[in-house]
Amino acid sequence: MSKSLVSSPVIKRLPRYYRFLGELERQGIVRISSRELSEMMGLTASQIRQDLNCFGGFGQQGYGYNVKELHSVISRILGIDAGNKTILIGAGNLGKAIASHIDFNKRGFRLIGIFDSNPEKCGKIISNLKISNMNTIESFCRSNHPVCAVLCIPKDAAKEIAPKLIELGIKGFWNFSHYDFAVDSGKKIIVENVHLTDSLMTLAYGLNNTDEEEN
Numbered sequence: 146m147s148k149s150l151v152s153s154p155v156i157k158r159l160p161r162y163y164r165f166l167g168e169l170e171r172q173g174i175v176r177i178s179s180r181e182l183s184e185m186m187g188l189t190a191s192q193i194r195q196d197l198n199c200f201g202g203f204g205q206q207g208y209g210y211n212v213k214e215l216h217s218v219i220s221r222i223l224g225i226d227a228g229n230k231t232i233l234i235g236a237g238n239l240g241k242a243i244a245s246h247i248d249f250n251k252r253g254f255r256l257i258g259i260f261d262s263n264p265e266k267c268g269k270i271i272s273n274l275k276i277s278n279m280n281t282i283e284s285f286c287r288s289n290h291p292v293c294a295v296l297c298i299p300k301d302a303a304k305e306i307a308p309k310l311i312e313l314g315i316k317g318f319w320n321f322s323h324y325d326f327a328v329d330s331g332k333k334i335i336v337e338n339v340h341l342t343d344s345l346m347t348l349a350y351g352l353n354n355t356d357e358e359e360n
């Protein structure tokens with residue numbers, strides 16, 4: 146099956162497989178059965194077989210999966226080595242935390258520029274990169290051709306800047322702003338929205354719907 150035909154729930158599970166398999170590889174484990182993997186990951190063995198079959202016939206009856214091989218195949222599918230050139234916009238609390246704590250290189254991205262509209266922030270260093278003034282972003286993009294932008298700016302700022310970034314060649318957004326992307330630019334844009342509070346509210350739902358008798 147080609148990558149584009151793989152369903153998005155399967156794609157969303159791949160980073161988790163990648164993490165678990167990386168851990169197993171570091172522990173020196175050479176092979177693992179779908180049952181063992183399912184017990185570790187809290188999925189069913191048949192779910193795992195179904196997921197991994199989407200990408201070709203991994204795993205052999207009675208042998209299981211070769212951990213190193215499967216890890217490297219999933220890495221290839223995810224594009225971990227792609228080094229997609231990335232810029233981050235908004236060097237405030239969130240932007241600083243993301244630039245300093247996320248290892249972009251190990252996830253398929255290369256952070257090459259950080260921008261902020263506040264001149265007082267410009268020139269400061271985060272993660273070995275100097276914060277540049279927003280008024281240099283156009284020339285930066287024309288010279289360096291980033292393809293991805295991390296948005297750590299308020300909603301209105303994101304709304305204003307997104308179409309410009311698309312014009313400058315940005316194809317993917319890791320969007321922490323609360324701007325709802327519906328960019329009608331005629332270009333194919335990939336947006337991955339992250340809302341930490343959605344996750345928190347899901348937790349609230351879980352806590353409010355716990356079966357009392359289980360406690």
Ligand code: NAI
Nearest residue numbers: 235236237238239261262263297298299302321339340341
């Ligand atoms: P902050 O105020 O510390 O930082 C915002 C930064 O963006 C500032 O440095 C500011 O100068 C810069 N900025 C504002 N307009 C800009 C523009 N047009 N171009 C370039 N830079 C610009 O705020 P914080 O805490 O870092 O949050 C940033 C945004 O992310 C907020 O709008 C907040 O709502 C959102 N947020 C989203 C979360 C999520 O889970 N998705 C979690 C936390 C914050």
